[in-house]
Amino acid sequence: xxxLGIENYAYYMMISELNKSFLIILLLSFGLFAxxxxxxxxxxxxxxxxxxxxxxxxxxxxxxxxxxxxxKRDQTWQTIFHQALSNYSSKTQFTETDLEVxxxxxxxxxxxxKNLVKTLSDKLADELVEKLNDPKxxxxxxxxxxxxxxxKSFHFTKSFNIGEKYxxxxxxxxxxxxxxxxxxxxxxSNVSEMYCDQPVxxxxxxxxxxxxNSNENKSFETLENINEPCWQKFTxxxxxxxxxxxxxxxxxxxxxxxSGLKDEDxxxxxxxxxxxxxxDKELTNLAWNSLKHxxxxxxxxxxxxxxxxxxxPLPDLKFKDKGQATLSFINQLSTSFPEYxxxxxKTCYQYISGIKDFKMGxxxxxxxxxxxKLSKEQIKENIYAQQIRKIFFQ
Numbered sequence: 435x436x437x438l439g440i441e442n443y444a445y446y447m448m449i450s451e452l453n454k455s456f457l458i459i460l461l462l463s464f465g466l467f468a469x470x471x472x473x474x475x476x477x478x479x480x481x482x483x484x485x486x487x488x489x490x491x492x493x494x495x496x497x498x499x500x501x502x503x504x505x506k507r508d509q510t511w512q513t514i515f516h517q518a519l520s521n522y523s524s525k526t527q528f529t530e531t532d533l534e535v536x537x538x539x540x541x542x543x544x545x546x547x548k549n550l551v552k553t554l555s556d557k558l559a560d561e562l563v564e565k566l567n568d569p570k571x572x573x574x575x576x577x578x579x580x581x582x583x584x585x586k587s588f589h590f591t592k593s594f595n596i597g598e599k600y601x602x603x604x605x606x607x608x609x610x611x612x613x614x615x616x617x618x619x620x621x622x623s624n625v626s627e628m629y630c631d632q633p634v635x636x637x638x639x640x641x642x643x644x645x646x647n648s649n650e651n652k653s654f655e656t657l658e659n660i661n662e663p664c665w666q667k668f669t670x671x672x673x674x675x676x677x678x679x680x681x682x683x684x685x686x687x688x689x690x691x692x693s694g695l696k697d698e699d700x701x702x703x704x705x706x707x708x709x710x711x712x713x714d715k716e717l718t719n720l721a722w723n724s725l726k727h728x729x730x731x732x733x734x735x736x737x738x739x740x741x742x743x744x745x746x747p748l749p750d751l752k753f754k755d756k757g758q759a760t761l762s763f764i765n766q767l768s769t770s771f772p773e774y775x776x777x778x779x780k781t782c783y784q785y786i787s788g789i790k791d792f793k794m795g796x797x798x799x800x801x802x803x804x805x806x807k808l809s810k811e812q813i814k815e816n817i818y819a820q821q822i823r824k825i826f827f828q
Contacts, residue, residue, distance in 0.1 A: 477501045483514050492522040493535055519545065523553050528561050530571045533578045536561060541585045552589065558582065559592035563599045576605070583615075590619035594629055601634045610638050618659045626664035631671050639668050643686055669693045673703070678710035678749065684717055691720065701728055702738045705771065708763065709749035722766075729770035739773050746794045748778055753800040753807070764807055778804070779818035786825055802826050 478486075478498035486495040495518050502511055519539065528536070536558040545551055558578075565575035579596065587593065597616030600606055606613040617638065620629040629635055642656040657665070669690060676686060687707060691700055704717075704724035712718045728735050742748065752763060768775050782801035784790040805813070805822050813819040 480506065480508075480511055480514070483511070487514050487518050487521075490521065492518045493531070496522075496535060496539065515544070516547075516550070519550060519554070523550070523557055528557075530565065530574050533558070533561060533565060533571075533574060537578045537582050540582065555582075555586065555588055556592055559588045559596055563595055566596070566599050566603060566605070572603075572605075587619075590623050593617065594620040598632065598634045601637070608641060610641060614638055614642065621660045621664045623661075626661050627667045630660065630664035630667035635664075636668060636671050636675070640672065640686060643689055644683070665693070669695065673699060676703075678706050678751075684711075684714040687717060691717075698734055698737055700724070701734060702741055705738060705742075705774075706749055708752065708767075710751040712752060712759075712763070725766060725770045735771055735773055739777060742774065743777065746792065747797045747799055748781060750778065750798060750800040750804065753804040761807055764804065765809075768808075768812055776816060776818070779816055779822065783818040783821050786822065 476498070478501040480502055483495055483499065483502070486492070486498075495514075499515060522535075522539075525532075536554060539545065540551065540555045540558050545554070562575050562579050565571040566579075582588075588596065594617045597613045600616065601610070601613050613634070617629070617634060620626065621635060623629075630639075639656070639660070660668070672686060672690060673695065676690070677683060687703060690703060695703075701724045704721035705728070707717055708721045708725060712721070728738070752760060778798055778801070782798035782804075785792055785797055786801070801822065805819055805826060808816075808819055813823060
């Protein structure tokens, strides 16, 4: 390369570098101006907020509400804010985006009206129930729900509704602590009886008090969260629906037996326990004493039998057990409550002979086992046992 060529090349490179520098400066300047322009666009005045309010663009208004500096938030600003709040909360349809807006408004410290705050949080609760029910909006609803509860709580009626929906959708797992947090306030309210016989309340109370899921201290903690009217509603429901064949119901039965049930109802529960379980030593002893008590009280036996007559199938799980303990129980039952043995055998005979139709199928599942364990004398004394024996064993 010649000297002139070298000089031309150097000059060209210098010009190129100058062009690059100029371009960089130009771009930076443009960026700064653009940024400044964007920032200017983000700052709304009170007049802008007034326009948005008149146009019904409430979400945009709320987003720029605090563009106005504190010293300028005068009565006009307050009026615009509360008019927008009132109009926005009266909407009838809300989108997924509205959940976040409602949440932020519900915890906004500048809203001084307690009624307005309650209106907003109630509206948020209703929308959460609806949005939780929709798989497309469930995730966002769950996020907003938990963010809200970090700051405040819903009115117990709304909180119960959310907890009920949460439980129905299977969004919480045993021991259901989050759902319990949502529903428990209603169960300690002045209208608790309206809630404590609802399926979610019964299911969670049973879960909390169940020996499999709880210990004695935890059970007492649970009971402290509900009041007396709620307890009465729950025990009445539990009494009518307790599943004696299910596992780990001993704690629930102990709670029922220590509650304010009538003596006759307690004897009924004890008899049901003997017929179905006898796993817990304490409960078994109580039940045996109850059976001995009934031995000399035919009027109580008659009343209890009327309740048992409504069951289908009849309780008989213990009849299939083997060993001397089962034979002793059958002998004691035949002596102390012969009416039940006779009713059971009669029902069994009606079923296997086709005399009577049973919609639920076999009402005496362990009839064969019972007859097999009866003594010759017991069979001789009961006409139904004799007929069943002929069908099954001859």
